[in-house]
Amino acid sequence: MKKTLLTSLLGLIGLTAFAQIKNTSFDEKKENAKWPESWAIKEIPGSTVQIDDNIKFSGSSSLKISTNEGVEPSKFASFSQTIPLNLDKTSRATISVYLKTENLMGSAAIWCQVWDDKNKSVGFVNLGSQNEPVKGTNDWKKYSMTLILDRTAKRLVLGGYSMGAGSTWFDDIAFESAQANSKPASKEVKNYIAVVNAIIKDNSIYTDSLNWGAINADIEELGKGLETTADAQMLTNFMLQKLRAAGDNHSFFQPKVAAQQYASGNTSQQKPTFKLLDNHIGYIMVPSYGSTDTETGKAFANEIQGFIKKLDTENTIKGWIVDLRPNTGGNMHPMIAGLGPIIGRGTLGYFVKGKSKTPWYYTKEGEGAGKGITVKIDQPYELKNPNSKVAVLIGPRTSSSGEMTTVSFIGKKNAKLFGEQSGGYTTANTGYPLPDGSFLYLASSYVADRNMKKYIGKITPDVVVKPVAGEDTVLKTAETWVLDSNP
Incomplete structure (x- = not known):
């Protein structure tokens, strides 16, 4: 079933939110019939972005990005859409997509950028940073990434990309509400975020600009129901949003697999x-x-x-x-x-x-x-x-x-x-190891x-x-x- 309305985020803390993702299944076509309605497309030399009526997960079509061999591996073709927000509470949400790949040499992902009421980018999540890279040949599979929407968030820029030679199909992008949960965060999650915040307090050049009282209250509420360090990634993303709002555009978290490769x-x-x-x-x-x-x-x-x-x-x-x-x-x-x-x-x-x-x-x-x-x-x-x-x-x-x-x-x-x-x-960023094998690279000077x-x-x-x-x-x-x- 084609989804055109962003699910209202009701439940976690009584949040009222309204936003609309248009053409989530890429079924609506522009006049030239090549590109989907409501999505901005960015092609690069050697790549093609187009609607595919033959291969799809649901509905009548999907969005396909194909890139020829010989294109620089770091180059990528992409699509995006800006989504206005109206929030009254800070809450968490999940963005999902169905992906299919064929001989993809690089990687494919969806991403979301969060902009606040001062027209400043304060948050960014990337499927590739929360999951194993999507590459090679894979049949349709649902992938999800979590994010926290601060009450000051006014718009999202949501998009996807395919990097390197090969083909990627995207279908059924959805913004799903978080479920209500009154159970406190597990000891593992509490210890993990405590380590993260101690590093930030002791070493960030922006620590004095952070409202730690409000941050701790939000984390206690947002952490309800979280049980593992993997779940806690949404809380580390929340801390990055707070650092961004304070002026830090450089700090980032490096997942365990990426840290091992690095x-x-x-x-x-x-x-x-x-x-x-x-x-x-x-x-x-x-x-x-x-x-x-x-x-x-x-x-x-x-x-x-x-x-x-x-x-x-x-x-x-x-x-x-x-x-x-x-x-x-x-x-x-x-x-x-x-x-x-x-x-x-x-x-x-x-x-x-x-x-x-x-x-x-x-x-x-x-x-x-x-x-x-x-x-x-x-x-x-x-x-x-x-x-x-x-x-x-x-x-x-x-x-x-x-x-x-x-x-x-x-x-x-x-x-x-x-x-x-x-x-x-x-x-200058300094790398700090975290309990799960990931790293926090923190702007420390x-x-x-x-x-x-x-x-x-x-x-x-x-x-x-x-x-x-x-x-x-x-x-x-x-x-x-x-x-x-x-x-």
Whole structure:
């Protein structure tokens, strides 16, 4: 049966809510008959999003996303819809979807973003972060994710995506009410959320902005009926919403499986690249790097240093371009260690919390922070001309550790930033293990450059370059500056 009305959230705490998801089964078509009515569609080159009248779970159709082989694994096609809310109580709810996949190399999921009465994004849940990744070939199956809607929530942006080569079908998206339950949370759940909140209280740079009395009262009510740490994920998501409302856009929870993968190998798909540009300019692109494994990080850094050495020893390099535009973050230390020959030795930046400041730096051994070397380089390379100009390219995707790497260049002689403002995730996250094997990555300090200038929010480049369709104006502008005899 096609569902077009969001179930009223009555029962948990007497909540009155009204919202409407339109065309939940994708049966209603737009005039061109390719896309469903009421949903915004985003295709990418090599992908197709369309209504499928032949394969469906129920009703007359489903939404199919197909992506060809050869498309960058991190790229995805998606769909979304904005849903207004009118709430009088904080409560919990479940969003579900039926998914079918065929030879999906990446993953598929639905997601939901929560916006408050100040037009600020305060919550985000992703099916992939609450369940095993949906990939490969699977018949129709119902998947669900939980979320908490604060009384200040005014709208949701609900959507889905398919990442990587293969096909995914979506059908019967539903917003289901939480059931009433007066049973207190189990001891396991209480202990779990107590650990989470103790970490936040002791280490978050936003802890003084949180109303802990109101938070504890909400958690006691919202936790009723929860029995396992898996159930408690909705409470950790609630805490993230509170941190978001306080100004923290960087902290996040990493599920157990993701934490295990992050600790054992690089979870980022894109690899660093290098090339010699015209006029003997050395180009290095450093993407995100996702791992805390020592040997994997060392190999990543050594590979980048190998690229730099090859370019520098086989050519007369007039200057360098470091491209951080695709760098969405992860672990900053292998990135900086790899770029060490270009960045140069010495203190590169600081982690700042209150009156405390901890430097990060590059030495003849590798990259370090505080009192120890974090990434040791096997055979550190030194540039033939350490005073060469360096152009660093950044943009909206340059985030988190990508921004820390950017900060490492700020204040260096003969270095300039080119492009657009960065993503704005310039707080430093520290990982804290949780009882179930997951991790809380918490914004625990701000960052400052080598001259102690603090960065809160987006980094603005020295030379702002607006993108032009069909050409890389940022790269061209940087090349011109590198070749200019003036600083």
